[in-house]
Amino acid sequence: MSSSPSPPLSLSSLSGLSEESFVAAVGGVYENSPWVASAVFTNLKPLSITSIASLHAAMKEVVETAEERKKLELINSHPDLAGKAALADELTEESKEEQSKAGLNSLTKEELEQFTKMNEKYKSKFGFVFILAVRNATKYTILKSFEARLKNTRMKEFEECITQIHKIAWMRLLTILEPADTGFLTCHVLDTASGKPANDMDITLERLSGTGPLGVIGSFVTNSDGRLTSGRALTGKDFSVGIYKWTFEVGDYFAKEGAKLAGTPFLTSVPLVFGIDDPEDHYHVPLLCSPYGYSTYRGS
């Protein structure tokens, strides 16, 4: 992504593009490997892309079915993390932004040395560069990950690098393209102590990071079915990639229900923090609770 980012492209605008323009638009998604976009252009002709997910799947397929030699080339098209290319300012715009988001452009001298040493150790063991999707990572996580992965076999690492590359491509597509309008967020609260939906529970929703206004972005009350009276908590552009937080007023609910609660109840305001990665998908993030325990999961 350039330092003055262009506004995201609509999916429909991709349809009319020539191969050259298409590759110009999305070719950078796989680092220094425009051949992936080219192959997609050929495979999908006539180009009709209805979701970022389907474009990503098509690009991924091209990579997965490529020869091992080609995959190795793809891996080695990536720069070292915090490596020489970064120091010499020779990174692609995309890599530059990603490495800087993870704080890799402001390492101390000691940290730089540590990264250099790790990169070398990794390359000498496996014969290719270490790849990690760093956009949401910290220096600390990256180093821990480095250590853990150095213990793998070459084959496992090869696979892992390809997996990370797909993840990087996904995140790059999300910054370039406007997602289809299909994603939304729903909720459900079940009272497992009485085996019925939790009626009349207050819930708030906050965006902790991501696209759109941060802070409280919704206040809800459950209906007799344990669902939000409004149905969907987020839709359209509001349903964006980021970190979100439900807060469920479980203590008040059980107090009203006449549950035998302690003076200081075990559960009062229950927070659930969860990430939305795919803005085109349905995320169902429910709460199953009793006065002394709860669980949640990513449903759909």
Added chain:
Amino acid sequence: MSSSPSPPLSLSSLSGLSEESFVAAVGGVYENSPWVASAVFTNLKPLSITSIASLHAAMKEVVETAEERKKLELINSHPDLAGKAALADELTEESKEEQSKAGLNSLTKEELEQFTKMNEKYKSKFGFVFILAVRNATKYTILKSFEARLKNTRMKEFEECITQIHKIAWMRLLTILEPADTGFLTCHVLDTASGKPANDMDITLERLSGTGPLGVIGSFVTNSDGRLTSGRALTGKDFSVGIYKWTFEVGDYFAKEGAKLAGTPFLTSVPLVFGIDDPEDHYHVPLLCSPYGYSTYRGS
């Protein structure tokens, strides 16, 4: 509790007391009903109290086995919530502090009227006053609770009031006495995707409210058994009544484990907010997690 509260008494200091002093010390725990403490003094003689919980249990037993007439008297020894006694400043010190903590001393005129109406409706239906342990409640919760309980039968409400009175007594004992040194907090993290303890996960512990310093009060790393290397997260005076929060670095953990995570993982930092009500008890508050869901409960 008086407005300039005395320091809490040790449990051992209760042992030598005369009936009169004992009743002076803990007799206010059941509102205007020193006969409860008197009976305990007689029942337990010679007085040897090793925990707040055992004293509370002894007092509760006295109430539970009393005649219904006596219980009704006990219920009616309580003031209305936000009632005339409060306006006339005729509350016991304990009730005054509790009602003020719940914001009942600063109601608007409309709210006061609402409370007055509710109190009357309740009394005319059931023949006794509405009782709710309000120390940790808000105006809003109290009103919701009022509404819900007005639908009960008289018998159910009689039982409920006694339950609330025991809860009030418990919280009053906690402000008067120094708890025995038996309580502590432990944790355990299980990775349910791989069926093994989660090793090397970072955890922090915060006190959000309660006795003792607020904010981060502990940082931990799990060992190969999924437990804190230090064993107990809180013991002694640090293990106090209040609201606490674990934060589990679940995202980092699964990244190191090589789980197939999204660019923005579903779980990153997982917060668990829980209350400690009994400072003499063992609280085990574990996390069972996979990359896409988790559960917790109050164990021991």
Added chain:
Amino acid sequence: MSSSPSPPLSLSSLSGLSEESFVAAVGGVYENSPWVASAVFTNLKPLSITSIASLHAAMKEVVETAEERKKLELINSHPDLAGKAALADELTEESKEEQSKAGLNSLTKEELEQFTKMNEKYKSKFGFVFILAVRNATKYTILKSFEARLKNTRMKEFEECITQIHKIAWMRLLTILEPADTGFLTCHVLDTASGKPANDMDITLERLSGTGPLGVIGSFVTNSDGRLTSGRALTGKDFSVGIYKWTFEVGDYFAKEGAKLAGTPFLTSVPLVFGIDDPEDHYHVPLLCSPYGYSTYRGS
């Protein structure tokens, strides 16, 4: 219920009945207390009953709002469990059948004595008879329950007896009336290790007890949404009161998914045994599973 039970009545056939016939039809549901049915007839006039649940709710309401004296009378209309009335063959048909289902008509002399002693102890403590809905209970459970409840206060036991009486009434209604055609059973399987619906998992459904053929009554495969391709697993008359069992082929599923399983996997065929109490309601009984753990709950 008589020894040669009449076929269940349809709900619509209740509508045209005179008070006398209505009370003849459902008056025995509250033991020796036709006044409950009479009051319902008056309250609901003109009679239009669309579900067993709504009739039960109306009858329950009559009892709940009756005076305590009347409730006590209702309690004392019940015979002792395994008491003199049973020996003298003086039970109502309903009680006779229920007590016999729990094995109370074939007690040994020692057991009879134990029951007699318990009944007397209970009556002398509380002033009314011990009531327990015994249709699905065993001698063993009944005795355990007896012991536990003898420790309660009179008020709590009074409430508990009324609760048990409502439960008895519910089960009697279910044997007399044909339920409305609104109930059904659904399922959902979520793979919490990968955060997606479990696709292509084999499931069987058995009826272990209850109305209708026992044994395997359905075989299903989940679709890409983790639900049964047929939608509802049971509807109409097939969705009857009883004990049911799902068996989920979790081991095969995770093997296909390429999960790292042990030689003898922790989970292979996962059984869930659950009861259906209300044939007019929606039961959603899902499975949330990873290779090393699972949970379920009663949803709707």
Added chain:
Amino acid sequence: MSSSPSPPLSLSSLSGLSEESFVAAVGGVYENSPWVASAVFTNLKPLSITSIASLHAAMKEVVETAEERKKLELINSHPDLAGKAALADELTEESKEEQSKAGLNSLTKEELEQFTKMNEKYKSKFGFVFILAVRNATKYTILKSFEARLKNTRMKEFEECITQIHKIAWMRLLTILEPADTGFLTCHVLDTASGKPANDMDITLERLSGTGPLGVIGSFVTNSDGRLTSGRALTGKDFSVGIYKWTFEVGDYFAKEGAKLAGTPFLTSVPLVFGIDDPEDHYHVPLLCSPYGYSTYRGS
């Protein structure tokens, strides 16, 4: 394993062996690849093996650190599943027994053709044979697995075959050696509706398959800590590889606790079926339950 299997060897008896005898004893664990056992003999010298798990880990390490060429050789040392070698009776004893346990020695002509076609397809795509630990599998599972894995990349399949080979080796070691006496089974029942251990719940344990008597092998009652009064449910030789089943009398427990249950409760007898794969390990298989839901997991 030979058709008249020798009694399992003790771990201590391995210590004194010459390389030749050691390889004779455990060399067949990796199919036609005695070099793995040889390398372990050299690496571990002097030989002191205290658990099957540690021997397996040592053998696995030898394979993992071998060159890819060597790993490919190992993969190709395995016969086709239901292939020509089987027809010509040229399998190793170990493979013969495993394939027969999965029913592969009694395929119909059509099934044989299907297997032959799959094997060929697989080999022509990846350049090596399809490997699956079949001891606990069925024809059906094997075919499903075949289909799923044909979609993988060569690298992923290479890794998968090695994983399956380690699993086969583990199961073969378990038939040859007597496990160390360190494994045991524990249980815990938590009542999440009331946030306390479930006291006085009846539990039975059955062995459904595996070494030792089948059927009910233990009856337990939980103590006030929710654990078995006897502590461990299985230890020593009784704690053997196999499929087990807990049955928890959850319905009786909640009835005694005075939970508001339906006439036909949602939960009555709750079965948990689980596999024990490692007889030297601690398996903790708990139940977290409320009247309307429960969960379990493999703990330790």
